[in-house]
Amino acid sequence: MSTKQRIIQASIELFNLHGERAITTNHIAAHLNMSPGNLYYHFPNKEAIIRGIFALYREHLQQHFVVPTTTDNTLNGLGQLLTSLFELFGRFHFFYDNLPTILARDDELAVMYRTQQQELLAQLVRFIHALNDQKILAIPASDVEPFAHNLKLTVSGWVPYVKTRQGIDVITNAILYRGVVQTLLLFKPYMLSSAQVVIAELMQHYQALAESES
């Protein structure tokens, strides 16, 4: 692992554990037994580290977010896609804890974030249309984009929601699986008859996973 990557990984770990606000570049350097000067050689400030983390997050998101193309596997694909998304949100959860504050102090990151959010919305809209075309869902065309916003809100908001309601700092797999169940529930009332059974089974599957982990 390069020094740059080590700094990124250590920062993610410390930000998630103690909150981004509490951690300075000096803490990160000390955690890595590295001089502050050496850290500054790679990243001029904390904002540059956070941009590096965001680029990594966006890259992971792109890799996971593959719209299923065959009808047979679409619903299982949906379960796996959501699991990947929640794992990703769990791994980078500090970012969503203070998002407005983090973005307010770094215009460059704010532009990166907004571009990525537009892309993600467009991907979700295509995904929902694909499910509609495959007769798995029946969402009226005019509701597709608002529904995509609700999906994004639930997926990105779930981890901070549970953290604040339960007062916990450690994101367990149980929390992530429950997030998958919450998101599947958004799809459920739109499912056409045969898919209804499959989605209910999927929800039970992830609910059972959440319970076995907690």
Place this chain on the structure above:
Amino acid sequence: MSTKQRIIQASIELFNLHGERAITTNHIAAHLNMSPGNLYYHFPNKEAIIRGIFALYREHLQQHFVVPTTTDNTLNGLGQLLTSLFELFGRFHFFYDNLPTILARDDELAVMYRTQQQELLAQLVRFIHALNDQKILAIPASDVEPFAHNLKLTVSGWVPYVKTRQGIDVITNAILYRGVVQTLLLFKPYMLSSAQVVIAELMQHYQALAESES
């Protein structure tokens, strides 16, 4: 207005405008042409002010959150309830921008918040059951509580979601009305036939309000 109330109102205004993180008790005192000593006489620190704001927010929420009891007005009541909730979230939006951080540094506030969230969840669950009983909605009993969580997530997450996606600091009525539309959409697929038409009209009504304001 008492000095205590003036401090609370000025703090809400400054926190919303500049973010809670950027504002100190000295900023608040200066904004009110008040000595820091006078402010400390009423509130020993910023945490005490935030607890005072939260108590006010909770009081407003309790007043607005009245479960409709007659079938005729339930759906219009839903629209009005959601509008009140979004106005409330708009008026206190700084709180949800950094919620995990704010709660992490004040155990007393965290306990107040978690108790209020439990109460709110229970109220929502009762509300959804009432809509089910009145044959407006048809949500399977096992989905009622997860659905209530999704509602809470959407209502509390909408303002920060729009702020971060659009990079804006000022919460307009248009944003709040769009939040009402997003939340009505969560109810829509569960609506029984006659209510389907009413909810579609309600969504159009709030969508039109949002467009006329933006």
